[in-house]
Amino acid sequence: MSVRENLEYIKKTVKTAARECARAPETIKLVAVSKNQPLEKITEALECGHRLFGENRVQEALSHWRDLKSRTPGLLLHLIGPLQTNKVKEAVALFDMIETLDREKLARALSKEMKKQNRPIPCLIQVNTGHEEQKAGIPPDQLPAFLNFCRTECHLDIRGLMCIPPVDDPPALHFAFLKKLASENGLEELSMGMSADYEKAIPLGATYIRVGTALFGQRP
Ligand SMILES: *Cc1c(COP(=O)(O)O)cnc(C)c1O
Numbered sequence: 001m002s003v004r005e006n007l008e009y010i011k012k013t014v015k016t017a018a019r020e021c022a023r024a025p026e027t028i029k030l031v032a033v034s035k036n037q038p039l040e041k042i043t044e045a046l047e048c049g050h051r052l053f054g055e056n057r058v059q060e061a062l063s064h065w066r067d068l069k070s071r072t073p074g075l076l077l078h079l080i081g082p083l084q085t086n087k088v089k090e091a092v093a094l095f096d097m098i099e100t101l102d103r104e105k106l107a108r109a110l111s112k113e114m115k116k117q118n119r120p121i122p123c124l125i126q127v128n129t130g131h132e133e134q135k136a137g138i139p140p141d142q143l144p145a146f147l148n149f150c151r152t153e154c155h156l157d158i159r160g161l162m163c164i165p166p167v168d169d170p171p172a173l174h175f176a177f178l179k180k181l182a183s184e185n186g187l188e189e190l191s192m193g194m195s196a197d198y199e200k201a202i203p204l205g206a207t208y209i210r211v212g213t214a215l216f217g218q219r220p
Helices: 003-020 039-047 058-071 085-094 104-117 140-153 171-184
Strands: 029-033 052-055 076-079 097-101 123-126 158-162 189-191 208-211
Touching (some): 003 039, 052 058, 058 076, 085 104, 097 158, 123 140, 140 158, 140 171, 158 171
Parallel strands (some): 029 208, 052 076, 076 097, 158 189
16 A cells, blocks of 8 residues: 555545544544654655654754755654653654653753744653653653743743553543643643554544554554
8 A cells, every 4th residue: 555545545534434423534633653664664654745853862863854844845753752852852843743752850841942942942842651660651640740840940832741551451441531731731632542542532532633653554
């Protein structure tokens, strides 16, 4: 299957899932996850008119996108992987949304760098909904305090929440939980659902779905 065919299939699936839960399909935005994919695949998606992409590593994103971005009007890039504070400068210069804000030190560093570059990028807070030791994201019970910190101390533009459910859990439990956390905290955007489960994330309120392999094929 070509990227074009996959893209059409995903859009159709999103539309159907949205109709079934009475949501407007355009409220669900497809983040095309291009990490580890060859440039030809990215080019193919761009030729189809797709403009929203996600990368999980700053260095790789730079090599994929530094030149492409300036040549592609309307292009939007999301950072969907962990961000080290020593990469904040490059991240702020390149990305249009940080989906993985999860600690005070990072919030401070982002805030400082955004001011310096005069580039206030919207952020999502990553929540560790499965309380997994090794996984990024803030513990759910710390969300209200962290959100308050990001806004009042760091003046960051926090739009919503993001999660990556544990591999062995039914994802819908985590999607529903993230939705509940967002409502309780007055947040609009929900980044949840990947290739295997984006359909399930739609009735539970996803506004961003992050799809890699279903769009580009297996990562080499
Ligand atoms: C790789 C990745 C995805 C995409 O995963 P697929 O299963 O290939 O769709 C989504 N979100 C994050 C955070 C990722 O790292």
